[in-house]
Amino acid sequence: MLATETRRIFKDGAIIFVVMAAIFAGIIFTDRDAYLAPALEIFLLLYASFAGWSMFERERQENASEYMLSLPLSRGRLLLLKFLPRLLIVSLTLLAYLRLHQSWQLPSFLPPTDFSLLFSGFFLLSIAFSLSLKNFISAFFLTCLLSIGQILLIKFLDPGRETGQAILQANVTVLVFPLFFLVLFRNYDIRPVSHFNKKFFPGLLLLGGLIVGAIFFSAPADWKNLTLTSRGLIMKNSCQRSEITIGRTRHRFQGCLTALRETADGGAMYSLLQEPVGSEAACRNRSLVGIDLKTGAIKTLFQFAEGWAVAGGYGGEIGAIRNGTYSVLLQNSLLKKAMLLQVHDGKVRKIPIAGDFYDDKISYVFYLIGDSPQFVIFSEPRLYRLDSSGRVEELAASKSLNVWQDKALVFDSSGMSLYRVGQGLTLLRKWPGKYKKILRRISGYESRGAIYHTDRSYFWLDMERQKEIKLELKSTPYSYQQSGDIFNVVLAKGSSYTMLAIRSGRPSETMWEPGFQPQGIRISPYGVLVFREQRHKVYPFKN
Amino acid sequence: MITIDRLSVRFGRAKAVDRLNWQIGRGESILLAGANGAGKTTLLRAMAGVLKASDGSIRYDGKKADHRSRKRIAYIPASISLYDGMTVKEAARIHGHFFGQSAAGAISGIAFPPRQKIASMSKGEKTIFFLSLALAAGPDYLFVDDVVHFLDPHLREVFLTSILRLIEEKQLTVIMASQSAFEIEGIPERVMIMEKGKIILDESVDRLKQKFVKFYGESIPDHVPVVFSRQWQNTWEMYAYPYLPEVHRLGSVEHLTLTEILRAFIGGEYARH
Numbered sequence: 176m177l178a179t180e181t182r183r184i185f186k187d188g189a190i191i192f193v194v195m196a197a198i199f200a201g202i203i204f205t206d207r208d209a210y211l212a213p214a215l216e217i218f219l220l221l222y223a224s225f226a227g228w229s230m231f232e233r234e235r236q237e238n239a240s241e242y243m244l245s246l247p248l249s250r251g252r253l254l255l256l257k258f259l260p261r262l263l264i265v266s267l268t269l270l271a272y273l274r275l276h277q278s279w280q281l282p283s284f285l286p287p288t289d290f291s292l293l294f295s296g297f298f299l300l301s302i303a304f305s306l307s308l309k310n311f312i313s314a315f316f317l318t319c320l321l322s323i324g325q326i327l328l329i330k331f332l333d334p335g336r337e338t339g340q341a342i343l344q345a346n347v348t349v350l351v352f353p354l355f356f357l358v359l360f361r362n363y364d365i366r367p368v369s370h371f372n373k374k375f376f377p378g379l380l381l382l383g384g385l386i387v388g389a390i391f392f393s394a395p396a397d398w399k400n401l402t403l404t405s406r407g408l409i410m411k412n413s414c415q416r417s418e419i420t421i422g423r424t425r426h427r428f429q430g431c432l433t434a435l436r437e438t439a440d441g442g443a444m445y446s447l448l449q450e451p452v453g454s455e456a457a458c459r460n461r462s463l464v465g466i467d468l469k470t471g472a473i474k475t476l477f478q479f480a481e482g483w484a485v486a487g488g489y490g491g492e493i494g495a496i497r498n499g500t501y502s503v504l505l506q507n508s509l510l511k512k513a514m515l516l517q518v519h520d521g522k523v524r525k526i527p528i529a530g531d532f533y534d535d536k537i538s539y540v541f542y543l544i545g546d547s548p549q550f551v552i553f554s555e556p557r558l559y560r561l562d563s564s565g566r567v568e569e570l571a572a573s574k575s576l577n578v579w580q581d582k583a584l585v586f587d588s589s590g591m592s593l594y595r596v597g598q599g600l601t602l603l604r605k606w607p608g609k610y611k612k613i614l615r616r617i618s619g620y621e622s623r624g625a626i627y628h629t630d631r632s633y634f635w636l637d638m639e640r641q642k643e644i645k646l647e648l649k650s651t652p653y654s655y656q657q658s659g660d661i662f663n664v665v666l667a668k669g670s671s672y673t674m675l676a677i678r679s680g681r682p683s684e685t686m687w688e689p690g691f692q693p694q695g696i697r698i699s700p701y702g703v704l705v706f707r708e709q710r711h712k713v714y715p716f717k718n
Numbered sequence: 719m720i721t722i723d724r725l726s727v728r729f730g731r732a733k734a735v736d737r738l739n740w741q742i743g744r745g746e747s748i749l750l751a752g753a754n755g756a757g758k759t760t761l762l763r764a765m766a767g768v769l770k771a772s773d774g775s776i777r778y779d780g781k782k783a784d785h786r787s788r789k790r791i792a793y794i795p796a797s798i799s800l801y802d803g804m805t806v807k808e809a810a811r812i813h814g815h816f817f818g819q820s821a822a823g824a825i826s827g828i829a830f831p832p833r834q835k836i837a838s839m840s841k842g843e844k845t846i847f848f849l850s851l852a853l854a855a856g857p858d859y860l861f862v863d864d865v866v867h868f869l870d871p872h873l874r875e876v877f878l879t880s881i882l883r884l885i886e887e888k889q890l891t892v893i894m895a896s897q898s899a900f901e902i903e904g905i906p907e908r909v910m911i912m913e914k915g916k917i918i919l920d921e922s923v924d925r926l927k928q929k930f931v932k933f934y935g936e937s938i939p940d941h942v943p944v945v946f947s948r949q950w951q952n953t954w955e956m957y958a959y960p961y962l963p964e965v966h967r968l969g970s971v972e973h974l975t976l977t978e979i980l981r982a983f984i985g986g987e988y989a990r991h
Binding site for chain 1: 729730763766767768769770784785786787788789791793795797799800801802803804808812816817837
């Protein structure tokens with residue numbers, strides 16, 4: 176029986192073998208490999224599908240179904256007798272192809288491992304249709320839909336997923352169909368195939384629906400950005416939606432929530448709510464909102480009119496909070512106007528800046544709030560003061576600066592200067608010479624401490640206490656964050672990190688391996704957050 | 719011994735066999751009769767294992783029917799289902815592989831060229847070839863589903879002689895489904911008639927012939943169990959079963975052949991529905 180079946184499979188699939196041989200000859204004797212090799216792969220998939228689907232084709236064609244079922248064989252053994260010769264032939268076919276692929280260095284649209292997975296999936300999946308569909312074209316179409324369709328869906332919902340992984344996932348899940356077929360086949364009998372199909376197709380639809388549902392459910396939410404709050408909460412956003420998990424509750428919001436500034440007690444976060452315009456690349460400011468970081472409640476504080484936007488800066492350090500009042504500078508690129516927005520107890524006050532003002536290079540704003548608001552603005556390479564009458568006064572020139580509350584560490588060609596920012600700049604200390612700032616690279620929360628270097632010697636400056644300590648570092652720090660008296664320094668090498676916690680000059684070192692190459696890193700007084708697609712990990716500082 | 723207990727076979731909501739109980743002894747030869755759609759083929763298919771019972775059970779010598787019991791069964795379906803693409807030699811080899819070949823040459827005088835394709839045979843040739851394959855395996859049970867009419871008089875005689883010989887020599891149990899007894903008169907010793915999936919008659923052929931009568935009268939008598947009647951001018955032609963002479967006391971009655979009895983029974987079923 177096995178030999179008869181094997182001969183039959185060869186005979187039935189001969190036409191596909193002939194076509195494949197012709198294509199292979201074309202690959203050898205012409206220079207059209209680029210087109211013919213993928214065609215060969217398509218025919219191989221066609222053959223795998225045919226070998227699976229044709230399991231009971233002979234019985235259909237030769238009126239032998241009743242005879243086959245009357246044989247003294249259990250349904251399981253019958254299926255095995257049909258399956259084994261096919262498995263042997265498709266395995267040999269695949270091995271032969273892989274050998275040729277290796278020997279002739281054939282171009283292909285999939286790497287050999289991925290193609291082998293797809294080929295196996297086609298064979299096994301087509302077995303599920305061997306009874307239900309009398310037409311091979313329909314069976315092949317459904318096989319493509321369930322296998323390649325699933326791969327495309329996975330890739331569509333998770334563009335970052337590697338093709339090999341998507342093929343593996345799709346081909347593992349499609350195994351439920353031949354398994355379901357196997358279960359139904361135990362009760363298969365001579366009743367018209369419509370009786371079998373009455374159970375098969377609803378099950379197929381249900382399983383297909385479950386798979387698609389699982390793909391949708393497990394697909395990454397396509398988060399573009401994550402923010403780590405000072406208490407370790409994680410805000411996630413994409414252009415379309417945002418969420419924050421507080422305790423065990425996930426709070427979801429429409430639109431993209433970008434953190435601006437957190438209150439000192441960590442109870443609320445002032446944020447910017449944006450919405451996509453046309454494509455995902457462009458977003459429009461919609462409103463200024465406050466998020467209660469204990470309840471997840473969101474409150475709209477101010478709706479932006481056309482052209483108005485928050486003056487630039489790193490998320491997490493935009494605006495200032497003093498005496499419970501949040502202040503943020505807005506400017507309008509269309510009208511060339513600016514205004515100060517103040518929020519206190521949920522009430523909003525708008526203070527316009529007289530005259531014309533617009534600066535698209537603003538990277539930090541100090542807020543000097545008094546009877547007449549003033550701003551000290553860093554807009555590389557300028558540090559200038561803006562008052563409510565719209566008057567601008569140049570204060571210093573700098574390529575970079577570090578900020579901690581009302582203090583600014585300014586680097587220029589003559590050296591490094593620490594200023595208190597008030598009505599003007601009050602020089603607290605000056606270091607003449609060649610001093611260079613160490614980039615924090617990642618930001619989000621102001622750091623009390625800063626690292627600078629001169630002649631390859633690294634120093635930690637506590638801007639609050641104006642105290643500096645020499646650091647013994649083997650490489651350039653990746654980032655740092657001082658919270659309280661502990662200075663946390665992050666050193667990066669590939670996807671592994673060395674965390675230095677320095678207290679009174681004594682460092683303690685911890686190695687941290689998140690286990691993946693991050694696409695984004697955030698830092699806050701709580702710790703370091705790394706993320707890639709759906710995955711993220713947090714390293715909490717030992718404060 | 720075959721024991722069928724509350725066997726039901728459903729096709730969707732329709733019951734082709736409905737809670738059927740039946741016992742068949744070893745060496746019995748039975749005619750399974752009934753109108754179209756009575757459930758004869760369904761019952762034979764369930765007994766041969768090609769159709770799964772929806773409910774109830776079939777036991778062969780006390781053991782529940784499964785794929786192992788199929789080895790003792792020779793089943794010739796009305797479709798004469800064989801691998802048409804095979805040659806005689808291939809089919810014999812495959813059949814022998816699964817069923818064994820303990821009684822080679824069970825049908826004498828019939829031979830087919832080994833290279834002949836089954837597809838090239840006539841229905842009658844295919845039937846006799848199938849029978850020769852089936853009997854060569856030395857089965858204990860032979861289920862034949864309404865195929866005798868495919869055979870020409872010569873093949874029919876070969877077919878029936880072979881079966882009779884095996885009944886006598888090996889106590890082969892034979893169940894032949896047919897709507898007519900004309901071709902197989904003389905073989906069955908017991909008759910079972912099915913109607914809508916149920917047995918409405920199960921009787922030995924001799925007793926059936928004794929108890930089934932035809933009589934004429936001007937009206938249908940109330941006290942006689944008439945199963946079928948038809949009127950010819952002012953006279954009624956009536957068929958009664960079971961006719962007990964000492965109880966029903968009719969004047970002249972005619973005893974009928976098995977073919978006539980079946981025709982009357984089936985005619986009665988159509989008249990009732």
